[in-house]
Amino acid sequence: MSPSGEGLRERRRRQTRQEIHTATLRLAREHGFDKVTIEMISSEAGVSPRTFFNYFPNKEAAAVFGPQDLSPGPTAEFVAAGPARPGEVLRDLTGLLLRELAGNPPLRRDMHDVFALAHEHPGVLAAMLAQFDAFGETVAATVAERMGRRPGDEVPNLIAAVALTAVRSGLERWSRDEPADSEDSPVPYVERSVNLLHTLLAS
Amino acid sequence: MSPSGEGLRERRRRQTRQEIHTATLRLAREHGFDKVTIEMISSEAGVSPRTFFNYFPNKEAAAVFGPQDLSPGPTAEFVAAGPARPGEVLRDLTGLLLRELAGNPPLRRDMHDVFALAHEHPGVLAAMLAQFDAFGETVAATVAERMGRRPGDEVPNLIAAVALTAVRSGLERWSRDEPADSEDSPVPYVERSVNLLHTLLAS
DNA sequence: GCAGGATTTGCAGAACATGCAATAATCGGC
DNA sequence: GCCGATTATTGCATGTTCTGCAAATCCTGC
Numbered sequence: 001m002s003p004s005g006e007g008l009r010e011r012r013r014r015q016t017r018q019e020i021h022t023a024t025l026r027l028a029r030e031h032g033f034d035k036v037t038i039e040m041i042s043s044e045a046g047v048s049p050r051t052f053f054n055y056f057p058n059k060e061a062a063a064v065f066g067p068q069d070l071s072p073g074p075t076a077e078f079v080a081a082g083p084a085r086p087g088e089v090l091r092d093l094t095g096l097l098l099r100e101l102a103g104n105p106p107l108r109r110d111m112h113d114v115f116a117l118a119h120e121h122p123g124v125l126a127a128m129l130a131q132f133d134a135f136g137e138t139v140a141a142t143v144a145e146r147m148g149r150r151p152g153d154e155v156p157n158l159i160a161a162v163a164l165t166a167v168r169s170g171l172e173r174w175s176r177d178e179p180a181d182s183e184d185s186p187v188p189y190v191e192r193s194v195n196l197l198h199t200l201l202a203s
Numbered sequence: 204m205s206p207s208g209e210g211l212r213e214r215r216r217r218q219t220r221q222e223i224h225t226a227t228l229r230l231a232r233e234h235g236f237d238k239v240t241i242e243m244i245s246s247e248a249g250v251s252p253r254t255f256f257n258y259f260p261n262k263e264a265a266a267v268f269g270p271q272d273l274s275p276g277p278t279a280e281f282v283a284a285g286p287a288r289p290g291e292v293l294r295d296l297t298g299l300l301l302r303e304l305a306g307n308p309p310l311r312r313d314m315h316d317v318f319a320l321a322h323e324h325p326g327v328l329a330a331m332l333a334q335f336d337a338f339g340e341t342v343a344a345t346v347a348e349r350m351g352r353r354p355g356d357e358v359p360n361l362i363a364a365v366a367l368t369a370v371r372s373g374l375e376r377w378s379r380d381e382p383a384d385s386e387d388s389p390v391p392y393v394e395r396s397v398n399l400l401h402t403l404l405a406s
Numbered sequence: 407g408c409a410g411g412a413t414t415t416g417c418a419g420a421a422c423a424t425g426c427a428a429t430a431a432t433c434g435g436c
Numbered sequence: 437g438c439c440g441a442t443t444a445t446t447g448c449a450t451g452t453t454c455t456g457c458a459a460a461t462c463c464t465g466c
Contacts, residue, residue: 008432012431012432037420038422039421050424053422057423058422
């Protein structure tokens, strides 16, 4: 295994995945999502069509491919804060997600494209929601760890799901209100949704 | 137009839709979802394969097709209760959704099948989440009406999304814990999630 | 009944998706 | 550096999905 914690194999794999994804978005922007074929995407990404299907089950999944994990640093901090009342954990979690988003400009650009696509193509929306859901599971696991509960426990599950719902709601509005090329940030929008959520709790 | 409020055309259309849906679930239970072809479904439902695609874009959508609207009576009551603090509206809404579920046994049976399918087939999960999301929009419109806010306003949107998240979380657990053929009700599960949600807000 | 519109259907063809087996690349230990 | 084992890529064959189009059929309202 090479010096870094991750072998060449894994790195290349991650890279190919990313390349297929960005190729999909680029081509969709250029020609319209449903004029784009798997063949075009594969060739743009420099792999065979058959390989495309080793990475994604379909175009929609390739378009919405996003973050699988929270970044380790802030997460460790979050977990270390230890057990607390559910409401507090929720508050900390929304804060964590917000910082995650604030610190990752490429992710935000990607998100804007994906939401824009999702508005016009039901299949993309479905794939995006599935992606959020999957991400929610990993978030729930982190929350469970902090709370000293088993993974799969309903409390962390619900906390994660509610937090992500608020985040998604903010991103949704952001993607609708802001034009594609503006150098805007979704952070204020998401903050707004998150605050609304906490207001909801307090009334 | 015939005596009832709805023409023959509309009724038949709704009926065909329903028939394709139940045929899909039945065949999926019998043969496994991915062994089922559109041709099988169509023939089981008594339509041509081409007609299948007039109703649904794909197998997944046919499998998860569910309620599009809240029932009129309870909804009118909900709306008539008039403006209130967001937290109260949320509470009323979760109550409404719960009663909706409690009063509709066929829907529950359907839900169990759909969730079970979704557990094994990512594409079905994606379609189901999209279905929930779409339903969320109509719920949000109802909430907006009650609160005297424009449709699309972020407050009703978030309230609807959060409520449905809790409901979904309960259904999720129910479908995992209860075997397929038990004559159980998801209501206690959903109640549990809803109560948890309100606890979350209160802490 | 009849004109107008909606629905169903068949057909043709492109694109999607999967299993399988051959080839090529990487890995870890020596 | 080399080698056996593992993993990834690719081409091929094949059945399925999905769409556009035009013909035929069926409701609807008058």
